[in-house]
Every structure is written in C-alpha cells, then in structure tokens.
Amino acid sequence: MKIIDASEPEFGGPMTEDEVRNFLINSNKNVHISTLDKKGEPNIHPTWYYFDNNNNKIYIESGRESKKTQNLRRNNSIYFCIDDDRIPYKGVRGKGTVRISEDVDYNLPIIEKIIVKYLGGIENPMSQTIISSIRTGDAILLEITPKFYATWDHGKVKR
DSSP states (O other): OOEEEOSOTTTOBOOOHHHHHHHHHHOOSOEEEEEEOTTSOEEEEEEOOEEETTTTEEEEEEETTSHHHHHHHHOOEEEEEEEEOSSSOEEEEEEEEEEEEOOHHHHHHHHHHHHHHHHSSSOSHHHHHHHHHHHTTSEEEEEEEESOEEEEEGGGOOO
16 A cells, blocks of 8 residues: 655644555545546546455445546546545545446445445435445446555644
8 A cells, every 4th residue: 555645744644554544444424536527627526435445445336327437437547535524634535547347246245335334224215226226237336446545644743
C-alpha cells in the first residue's frame, strides 16, 4: 500500500498503513469519486463503498446506465476521497483504475456488504430494491484498484 503524506505540517501528519485500513473499513462516510465526462470535464459522485482489506480494493454499486458508469466505460481512471468532517479532520484520497463487473454472482455478496455497512441489514425495503437491481442486471459493481493513498490526520499536530 503506497501512502503519500497529504497533510499540512502545521495541521497534522499522515496516517500509517494500519490507520488507513482501519479508517477505510470503519468509516460510514460516503466516498466521493471523480470521473471524466464526454467533454473531459470532471464529475463528482458521492456514494457508498466497501473496502476489502484482503485485496486492498474499494467497491461501489452503480446503475448500469448511470453517468458515473458511462464515464468509466470510456475512461477507467478515477479519483476518490473519503474524509471525516469532524474535528480533528482526517481522510484518505487517491487515484486508481476501475474494473466494471456485470457478473451477478460475483457482485451480489459484495454489494450486500455495502448494504449492511450503511443500512445495518438486508431486510428493509431500500436494501431489497438495491439487491433486486443487482439480480436483474440493472446495477453493476465498480471495483477500484488504488494506485496510492494520500492521507492526512489533523489529530497528529506536533506541539
């Protein structure tokens, strides 16, 4: 895992690899991803995510025909950011490539992990709507392979 110090020295320091992994696993904040549209202009998309600590990948559910999916079919480069809006601020951002998976059997267990992370279970109506869209192929899975993580933690201010 390549980690870059994205902090301002007077405000804190970078996260360690263990801190990055813990942050990505336990944060319930949205990931904001940036894709490029047909004109080459950036589009920002906030969405839920799941980080797989075993393979160091970030997963996102998306509509098969959504703007972010269309953009990623043309250009699979992505920039992402997950940050905590509570003081002391900290976060992880980075750049990566995306693989789009339309394999329902592969996608469903991962998307169920996303649903459980944000909704607490798969029993409620919203969960069932998302699962149904995966089963019908209307939704797909975006698999991000990060090239690096740029991190900051304002709780590490040197006094």
